[in-house]
Amino acid sequence: MDPSAALAMGVIVGLASTCVQSVGLTLQRKSHMLEDEKIDESDRRPPFKRRRWQIGMLLFLVANIIGSTIQIVALPLPLLSTLQASGLVFNSILASLLLKEPWTWRTVYGTVLVAAGAVLISYFSAMPEPSHTLQQLLVLLAKPSFLVWFILSLVFVAAVLVMTFCLRYLPGHRRETARISLVNGMAFGLVSGVLSAHALLLAKSAVELVVRSLTHKENQFKTFEPWLLLLAFLFLSLSQLYYLHLGLKLISTSVLYPFVFCIYNIVAILDGLIYFQQMDRLPPLSAGLIALGTVLLLAGVLALSWRLQDDDEDGEHHIVNKAEIPQTLIAPGMG
Template sequence: MFGRLLLGVAASVAGSLGHSLGMTLQKRAHLRLESQGTSDKRHAAWRDQEWQFGLGLYLFSSTVPPTIALSILPVFVAAPLAAVGLVANAVCAKYILASTFARTDVLGTFLVSLGSCCVALFGAIDEPLLSLNELLLLYKRPAYMLFFFLYSALVLALVAAELYWRRRYVRLSNSVGGSLDSPRVALHQVSALRWTPSACGNFAEHTPLLSPAGSSDSSSGYSSVTEQLSPEPEPMASRIQAGCSTPPPPASTETVDCMYRRHFLEANEALLSREVEKCHGEQVARYVSGLLSAVLAGLLCSQTLLLAKSGIGLLLLTVQGDMQLKDPLALAIAVGLATTALSNLYYIQRALRLCSTLTVVPLSYCSGSLSALLSSLVYFDQVRLMDTMQISMISIGILLLAAGVGLLSSKNDDQNGPLHLPPEPTDS
């Protein structure tokens, strides 16, 4: 008995560790491709061996070890052990991705782990195996139909929002990339390159028409030309001052070269300011798109678990002699399971490309856990089986999860430093 229990615990912990390591390896592959400037990173990732190994480890750890653990351990024991993956994710991010693990990350990981344990311990309710007819009756209940409609509307709204921010990120990324192809003056260097009179003194020495006032040649030449063109200098000067807005000739210390230099530096500074704003908007769009992808991955994962739970129940009934696989509903469950699983894989990959694993993993885990709990309670009509104590502890766990995810996602990638690879050792 003890050996069987130990096997279940080892399978659960190994699955959590492999799950986190697989996602970290995929993230590192995305970072390496991004640092190499690969033009089509989405297709290049499929050919990367490290990414392939990480994906295989992720898929294996998400299927085989949890199945072994759930077949041996009760749910209220196996579910909290899955929170080990959050700690493993933080460790992998620090030592494999060289991410900065701040105090807020430690506190956020602790709160998410504690909240997930509360939700798993007090929200786990065992239910008997259900046949297709019983599952269909549960599905037709008005309460679940309303819940399914609201849930689908939420998912579609998040998909639309993610598409909007994705297109915004692509548009800003292309505009910033195109405007930065030619070399520019750095923004912090523009103020140092502004025009100064002393900077153009040498050029003024070689410009006789605009030489300093102390030069008698230029002043006499200028006055002689003025006298020849204006027989009545005083009335002409008065008319110019009264009705003409033409600027006066440049000062003696400001040459034409300096005027052009100052003009183009000011224009360049304005252009750089716009580019900085575009870069900031690009980072915001990238981060929001990654966060929405992580939330969608968690929501789709919860539906995958719900369909898998129903499918496993049908398989067990079939093994026990009650054939359940001839009904079209069984095929619909299988198609739904494959669709949600592939969609979950797509969005988790997109989230990994755009955001740090310190943000993606807790956010997807939190949204998936809460969605799975709520879907299970409504679909299997388990709310009536819960007492006040369970509901209170689940509510506390949800608050802890929300606080932990808020801390982990409160910093962007530039602050927590995951968007770089650890330095490679150099040969001395």
């Protein structure tokens, strides 16, 4: 295919896939919101029985698998990182259109900060990786530095999940506040981001083995280790989807998805640097710009969550005045 035609196709597919992915996430969030509005819990259906959630999940998976594959093949890095950031902008727009979230100045500058931070993180974090054989990958997996990093990250994930478990057993009036929902939703997003980054690392390793098997005519799947690698990848992939689903039940896509994007990229960077023994390959300038991008993105997420806090407080004050309940009994919420 002509390079210019391939570039045009990549841009079109990239914009379409990021938009479709955002629509999928927003539909899942909308499905959870509509179900939570049902007063009688016996009327609430599990997600897999809801048509809106099914469509949203299908759109999300198709956009990720097909769209990402075409983009990686057809687009140069600067365009790829910009298109990834456009997905975060679509999230904010769709949250206002489909979820009826307020569009304020905080939405505008929060979205701009999120997009700018995403571009910096995506652009300066990508580094080409050399090809490896199965034995080389196993040696890298057994390196003490990687084992310590991997185990500590999983311990951290377990600690976060324990925290969310404890928050479920707060007194009822505190457990159901928007602030607690925000904390739990962000915690699930953090877990999803960490696990998806680890899944990406295993996917890269598995793809390397497949490519080497095809190009070098050397079957790398004769032993059980590569199959364990694939099983671990599937487990982490399904786990990160599950925790992303839990996060979507609690907080808006305009807050959750940028946060997951940030955590995912940071952990993926560390995974690559530690796993492939390449800590010296990241220039100080790139590291500084990645850090700046992280700060900008998190500042944007904070602005978007403040926007929702303002809306929640207005709603709570309206309820207080209508029911004539002392204001001290209601905690201002976020979410």
